[in-house]
Amino acid sequence: MTERLFVFRWDVDHRVCMTDGMPRIRAVCRDFGVPNTFFVNLGRSTNLREWLGKGVTRSKAKLADREAVHLIKKTGWPRFILETALARPVGLSFLPELHAFQAEGHELGLHGGMDHVIWSRRFHDLPDAELVADVEESYAHFVRHFGRPAGFSSPGFYSDERVMALLDRLGFTYNGDGIGGEPHRASAGGRELRHWTIPVTLSGPRTIPFLEYHGARDTPEAEMLGELRQHLESRDLVVLYGHPCYEGVREGILRKVFATALEHGFRFVTMQTVAERLRSAAPVR
Numbered sequence: 001m002t003e004r005l006f007v008f009r010w011d012v013d014h015r016v017c018m019t020d021g022m023p024r025i026r027a028v029c030r031d032f033g034v035p036n037t038f039f040v041n042l043g044r045s046t047n048l049r050e051w052l053g054k055g056v057t058r059s060k061a062k063l064a065d066r067e068a069v070h071l072i073k074k075t076g077w078p079r080f081i082l083e084t085a086l087a088r089p090v091g092l093s094f095l096p097e098l099h100a101f102q103a104e105g106h107e108l109g110l111h112g113g114m115d116h117v118i119w120s121r122r123f124h125d126l127p128d129a130e131l132v133a134d135v136e137e138s139y140a141h142f143v144r145h146f147g148r149p150a151g152f153s154s155p156g157f158y159s160d161e162r163v164m165a166l167l168d169r170l171g172f173t174y175n176g177d178g179i180g181g182e183p184h185r186a187s188a189g190g191r192e193l194r195h196w197t198i199p200v201t202l203s204g205p206r207t208i209p210f211l212e213y214h215g216a217r218d219t220p221e222a223e224m225l226g227e228l229r230q231h232l233e234s235r236d237l238v239v240l241y242g243h244p245c246y247e248g249v250r251e252g253i254l255r256k257v258f259a260t261a262l263e264h265g266f267r268f269v270t271m272q273t274v275a276e277r278l279r280s281a282a283p284v285r
Contacts, residue, residue: 003236003267004236004237004238004264004265004266004267005236005237005238005266005267005268005269005273005274006232006238006239006240006261006266006267006268006269007036007037007198007237007238007239007240007268007269007270007271007274008036008037008240008241008242008257008258008268009036009037009038009039009153009176009200009239009240009241009271010025010036010037010038010039010241010242010243010244010247010248011039011041011111011153011155011241011242011243012038012039012040012041012090012091012111012243012244013041013045013090013111013116013155013243014041014045014046014071014074014075014083014090014116014243014245015045015079015083015088015090015093015094016074016075016079016083016245017090017243017244017245017248018090018091018093018094018097018244020244020245020248020249021243021244021245021246021247021248021249022038022097022101022244022248024244024248024249024251024254025244025248025254026100026101026104027251028251028254028255028258029104029106030104031255032255032258032259032262032268034258034268035104035105035106035107035268035269035270036106036107036268036270037106037107037108037109037151037270037271037272038098038101038106038107038108038109039108039109039110039111039151039152039153039176040090040091040098040108040109040110040111040142041090041091041111041112041116041155042089042090042091042092042110042111042114042138042141042142043089043090043091043092043112043113043114043115043116043138044087044088044089044090044114044115044116044117045083045090045116045117046080046083046084046087046116046117047084047087047115047117047118069212069215069216069246074243074245074246075245089114090116091141092141092145095145098145098146099145099146102146106270107150107151107270107271107272108142108146108149109149109150109151109152109153109176109271109272110138110139110142110149110151110152110153111152111153111154111155112134112135112138112153112154112155113131113134113135113137113138114134114137114138115134116155119134119154119155119156119158120155120156120158123154123155123156123158123159123160124158124160128162131162131163131166132162132166135163135166135170136170139170148171149172150172150173150174150271150272150275151172151173151174151175151176151198151271151272151275152167152172152174152175152176152177153175153176153177154175154177156207157177157178157179157207159175159177161187161188161189162188163175163177164186164187164188164193164195165188165189165193167186167193167195168186168188168193168194168195172195173195173196173272173275173276173279174195174196174197174198174271174272174274174275174278175195175196175197175198176197176198176199176200176239176241176271177197178197178198178199178200179199179200179203179207180199180200180201180203181199182199182237183196183197183198183199183237183274183278184196184197185197185282195275196275196278196279198239198271198274198275198278199239200239200240200241201231201235201237201238201239201240202228202231202238202239202240203240203241209240209241209242209243209246209247210228210240210242211224211240211242211246211247211250211253211254211257212242212243212246212247214227215246215250221253221256225256225257225260228257228260229260229264232260232261232264232266233264237274238261238266239271239274240257
């Protein structure tokens with residue numbers, strides 16, 4: 001990298017992301033004149049069977065997590081119940097809105113398959129054929145409505161070599177399934193693949209977004225921005241991520257984060273731009 005690059009990437013996993021967060025993010029990006037990357041869940045975001053039955057223990061654990069903001073707090077009980085009951089798709093229900101983001105220079109990528117909850121909770125138990133069919137169905141919808149995606153992110157960062165090999169076969173340029181470290185070529189079966197892994201460079205513990213983690217802990221704003229500045233001063237490529245239903249509805253702090261990055265000499269780019277630069281610097285043999 002010959003200049004300082006800043007990426008804010010979003011996982012658009014729930015309908016409330018589209019209705020509440022995305023319009024505010026669009027306004028902030030317009031005001032700053034910057035592009036962002038949005039990984040869109042085209043399928044459904046909630047699954048009643050997974051919340052109940054065998055999944056109830058994990059549901060309770062998520063509600064009790066003090067380092068993250070659980071989904072019900074983000075959406076409110078009425079909308080959570082409604083969406084769980086209706087199981088409506090996310091991205092496929094908001095095609096005009098997403099086309100408008102594309103038209104304004106933002107990047108759209110693919111976020112998992114057609115059931116966000118199953119991927120997040122039972123990914124490692126999914127049979128290979130079921131996983132491949134799920135991604136291929138979501139990919140086909142994406143291509144039909146938005147063109148071929150360059151990037152892919154897995155719900156909850158749950159990924160493995162099966163996903164890496166599939167993304168390579170489908171022709172993705174990069175995946176965002178990493179936390180910490182530097183961009184590197186994805187691999188599977190002991191061999192280097194053609195596409196890149198571009199990790200998030202700053203987050204809370206586990207895979208909790210940086211701003212959400214500090215919000216859940218009620219960290220003073222000055223302290224949170226100070227930690228961000230330290231990170232910006234130490235790197236030439238910074239990748240933050242969040243969810244429109246949390247960071248996106250906190251327009252004030254989002255504006256301060258964007259302003260801080262610009263003040264430190266960073267240029268906002270999409271994940272696709274970073275991947276293209278990586279590919280140009282190290283072309284596939």
